[in-house]
Amino acid sequence: MDANGVIDEQGKEFKAIVSNGIKLGASLSIAEHISWLRCLCPLNEELYRSHNERRDRVTVKILEEHTQARQKTGQTKQHFVDALLTLKKQYDLSDDTVFGLLWDMITAGMDTTVISVEWAMSELVRNPHVQAQVQKELDQVLGCNRIMNEADISKLPYLQAVVKESLRLHPPTPLMVPHKARTHVKLGGYDIPKGANVMVNVWALARDPKVWRNPLEYHPERFIEEDINIKGADFRILPFGAGRRVCPGTQLGINLVTSMLGHLLHHFKWSLPSGVRPEEVDMSESPGIVTFMQTPLKAVATPRLDDLILYKRVAVEM
Structure with missing residues (x-):
């Protein structure tokens, strides 16, 4: 979002992913709680997979933007994403861990x-x-x-x-x-x-x-x-x-x-x-x-x- 409050395409995509993630997280399917009922109430695994792929694409782009900015200036800003990148290198965290921490903070x-x-x-x-x-x-x-x-x-x-x-x-x-x-x-x-x-x-x-x-x-x-x-x-x-x-x-x-x-x-x-x-x-x-x-x-x-x-x-x- 710019200083005038206008959201760009990446921002709109980010907002849509957050909104969709909330809907998926609020699913009331009984199969999520009683596994042996999945044959009667199957989960839409494809919906979850496509959402995760969409989310990961945006996340990778965000991380790359911060990485390139650090390489360009040689400085680390005090942003949450930059802190995660520093911890990833320091503790050898996996990409899944970094993605999870980032989205936990955003969605919660x-x-x-x-x-x-x-x-x-x-x-x-x-x-x-x-x-x-x-x-x-x-x-x-x-x-x-x-x-x-x-x-x-x-x-x-x-x-x-x-x-x-x-x-x-x-x-x-x-x-x-x-x-x-x-x-x-x-x-x-x-x-x-x-x-x-x-x-x-x-x-x-x-x-x-x-x-x-x-x-x-x-x-x-x-x-x-x-x-x-x-x-x-x-x-x-x-x-x-x-x-x-x-x-x-x-x-x-x-x-x-x-x-x-x-x-x-x-x-x-x-x-x-x-x-x-x-x-x-x-x-x-x-x-x-x-x-x-x-x-x-x-x-x-x-x-x-x-x-x-x-x-x-x-x-x-x-």
């Missing part, structure tokens, strides 16, 4: 951030008193003559609480990514055989009335009243998983969502379209490995800042 960190922000915004337009409280905090810390930066996040506890509460009610991956039992275990009176696929319902954990007061209420203050860790240390809320399989981009994801929400709320006041009541916002979920809103949120933005130059697009050299 792209849609989940957007999903989290949209769900948070839907709650904020339905709860204008919460939005007003966040904006009051932003005005006290930032004023109205500059924009928010990452260093400000630590000074915005209520904004952080809003992010945590949004992730509690609306985890972007409600069943996390699939796990597999390494040994036969007995859990809650149930036998789980070795090799069984295990899905952890973090959506249900975060709405359990046994451990949460008024679990269906959007109430960010609960994270002000109690210091609750959302990075895997508290099993009541696990939007990023826990243990050795915890999301490696946890802090990055939290910072991105907090920063995006902070900018949106600092720059604009958000309200529902004329005639739409808060209870009429469709909060149903689109099923899949990630949960987009079934009906995309529509909201009206009203500028809040004094200096209009702060609303201008700033071109950034990538």
Whole structure:
């Protein structure tokens, strides 16, 4: 994408591959979980093969571009791709490993951030008193003559609480990514055989009335009243998983969502379209490995800042 927001052909291809990969990853075919049913519900192996080939072609091109740039300048930029190329040489990583790491970071960190922000915004337009409280905090810390930066996040506890509460009610991956039992275990009176696929319902954990007061209420203050860790240390809320399989981009994801929400709320006041009541916002979920809103949120933005130059697009050299 250039400074004017125009996407070139490679960008369009990249976007299509990501979109297609999400659809394939959200497949609900029972044959993926019970192998002996594949004769009755065969998987479309050709579809997976052609997608992987298409993805690999783009990946090779991206890696070659970075390799040529390094050879031309003799310098290594601080990009994720360049870091992977350095590690590939240092630890003799295979191409499959590099491809896998690159696409894990892309697919796990792209849609989940957007999903989290949209769900948070839907709650904020339905709860204008919460939005007003966040904006009051932003005005006290930032004023109205500059924009928010990452260093400000630590000074915005209520904004952080809003992010945590949004992730509690609306985890972007409600069943996390699939796990597999390494040994036969007995859990809650149930036998789980070795090799069984295990899905952890973090959506249900975060709405359990046994451990949460008024679990269906959007109430960010609960994270002000109690210091609750959302990075895997508290099993009541696990939007990023826990243990050795915890999301490696946890802090990055939290910072991105907090920063995006902070900018949106600092720059604009958000309200529902004329005639739409808060209870009429469709909060149903689109099923899949990630949960987009079934009906995309529509909201009206009203500028809040004094200096209009702060609303201008700033071109950034990538």
